[in-house]
Amino acid sequence: xxxxxxxxxxxxxxxxxQPGKVRYQDFLDWVMHPTxxxxxxxxxxxxxxxSASGKSTVSPKLAxxxxxxxxxxxxxxxxxxxxxxxxxxxxxxxxKRGGTVPDPLLMQLIHARVRLRDCSSGFVLDxxxxxxxxxxxxxxxxxESGDAVTAALFLDVSEEKLHARKMGRWTHKPSGRSYHxxxxxxxxxxxxxxxxxxxxxxxxTGEVLMAAEGCHPDEHKQELAHYCQExxxxxxxxxxxxxxxxxxxxxxxxxxxxxxxxxxFKTRQC
Numbered sequence: 001x002x003x004x005x006x007x008x009x010x011x012x013x014x015x016x017x018q019p020g021k022v023r024y025q026d027f028l029d030w031v032m033h034p035t036x037x038x039x040x041x042x043x044x045x046x047x048x049x050x051s052a053s054g055k056s057t058v059s060p061k062l063a064x065x066x067x068x069x070x071x072x073x074x075x076x077x078x079x080x081x082x083x084x085x086x087x088x089x090x091x092x093x094x095x096k097r098g099g100t101v102p103d104p105l106l107m108q109l110i111h112a113r114v115r116l117r118d119c120s121s122g123f124v125l126d127x128x129x130x131x132x133x134x135x136x137x138x139x140x141x142x143x144e145s146g147d148a149v150t151a152a153l154f155l156d157v158s159e160e161k162l163h164a165r166k167m168g169r170w171t172h173k174p175s176g177r178s179y180h181x182x183x184x185x186x187x188x189x190x191x192x193x194x195x196x197x198x199x200x201x202x203x204x205t206g207e208v209l210m211a212a213e214g215c216h217p218d219e220h221k222q223e224l225a226h227y228c229q230e231x232x233x234x235x236x237x238x239x240x241x242x243x244x245x246x247x248x249x250x251x252x253x254x255x256x257x258x259x260x261x262x263x264x265f266k267t268r269q270c
Contacts, residue, residue, distance in 0.1 A: 041146070041147070042068075042119070042120070042121055042122035042123070042145075042147050043066060043068060043121065043122030043123075043150050044122055044123065044125070044142060044147055044148065044149050044150050045062065045066065045068075045122070045123075045124045045125070045149075045150055045151050045153065046124075046125050046128070046129070046149060046151070046152040046153065046238075047059050047062060047070075047124055047125065047126050047127070047153050047155070048127065048129075048130075048152060048153065048154050048155070048231060048234065049127075049154060049155030049156075049157065049247065050155075050157065050162060050223070050224055050227040050228075050231075051162070051166065051223065051227075052157075052162050052165040052166045052169060053155040053157045053162065053165075053247055054155055054157070054165075054247050054251065054254055055126050055127055055155060056126070056176070056177070056178040057178075057184055057251050057254075058155070058247075058251075058254060058255065058258065059072075059124055059126040061255060061258075062124050062258065063123075063124045065262070066122065066124070066262075067121060068118075068119070068121050068122040068123050068124060069118050069119060069123050069124070070123070070124040070125075070126050071110070071113055071114070071119075071123050071124065071125055071126065071128075072125075072126045072127055072128070072176065073101075073106055073109070073110070073127065073128050074127075074176045075176060076106075076109040076110065076113060077091050077095075077101060077106075077109070078174075078176070080109065081095070087105070087108065087109065090105065091105065103133060103134055103137055106128075106134070107137050107138075107141060110125075110128070110138070110141065111141055114141075122150070125138075129234060130230060131230050131233075131234075132230065132233040132234055132237060135234050135237050135238070136237075149238060149241055150241065151241055151242075151243060151261075152234065152235065152238040152241055152242045152243070153242075153243050153244075153245055153258075153261060154231060154235060154242065154243070154244045154245065155245055155247040155254075156244045156245060156246050156247055156248075157247045157248055158248055159221070159224060161248050162224065165180060165183070166212060168180045168181040168182055168183075169211070169212035170186070170195065170200050170209040170210060170211050170212065171209060171210055171212055172202040172204075172205070172207060172209055172210075173210055174205075174207070175202070175204070175205075177202060177203075177204070179200070179209060181195050183250060183251060184251060186200060186201055186202065186203050186209065187201075187203050188200065188201035188203075188206075195211070197209075243261050245257050245258055245261055
């Protein structure tokens with residue numbers, strides 16, 4: 001097993017250390033030849049919520065506490081495009097046209113990723129599934145290895161709080177890391193400083209962050225309504241495995257709320 005996963009795991013490890021710099025052949029092997037099945041009975045945690053709900057803040061902590069990796073489709077797509085693989089070229093073409101990457105292509109990448117060694121105990125899916133159809137496709141994929149979703153955790157944030165968070169978001173485009181001028185500022189932003197390119201720098205690379213574009217209140221309402229509709233269907237689909245976590249407070253408050261939810265699933269030994 002170790003031999004099978006070696007080159008593939010190096011691709012993932014190098015991607016974590018240096019975003020976007022993954023060996024092409026390793027990634028190609030990862031996508032086209034995932035021949036080693038994962039262990040059964042894994043922890044599969046879904047972390048869901050609307051844009052600016054705090055997923056990118058919670059997911060690394062969640063993954064660290066559970067001892068499993070976090071996975072985002074953004075990272076998978078970005079790596080595929082950066083490497084120029086066949087899948088990557090297909091994804092890049094779709095994105096350049098302003099299209100949506102189809103579910104079968106997303107599932108191909110997820111299927112390959114969760115077969116790697118670091119997912120042998122489970123993984124956190126950050127922001128996926130976004131639709132009921134994706135949830136059903138994910139269930140089918142997991143069933144192939146005898147797995148199932150352990151918990152679907154929904155971040156519950158008020159509309160006003162979401163809008164306020166969006167107004168102060170800055171992101172590191174190459175990695176997808178997200179910051180907020182009030183709740184999660186980068187280390188480069190000193191107390192009382194007005195955010196600008198000079199003092200908004202990524203904590204890991206030191207590269208300039210980009211301010212997130214604000215959206216019109218009506219657009220925000222429409223986006224949130226669409227999320228709520230899909231989230232309701234996904235929540236119903238997973239039944240007792242779903243839990244809503246109130247996430248209106250500070251990052252520390254939200255994380256404390258997660259402890260109670262996680263203890264519930266540990267007690268059930270899911």
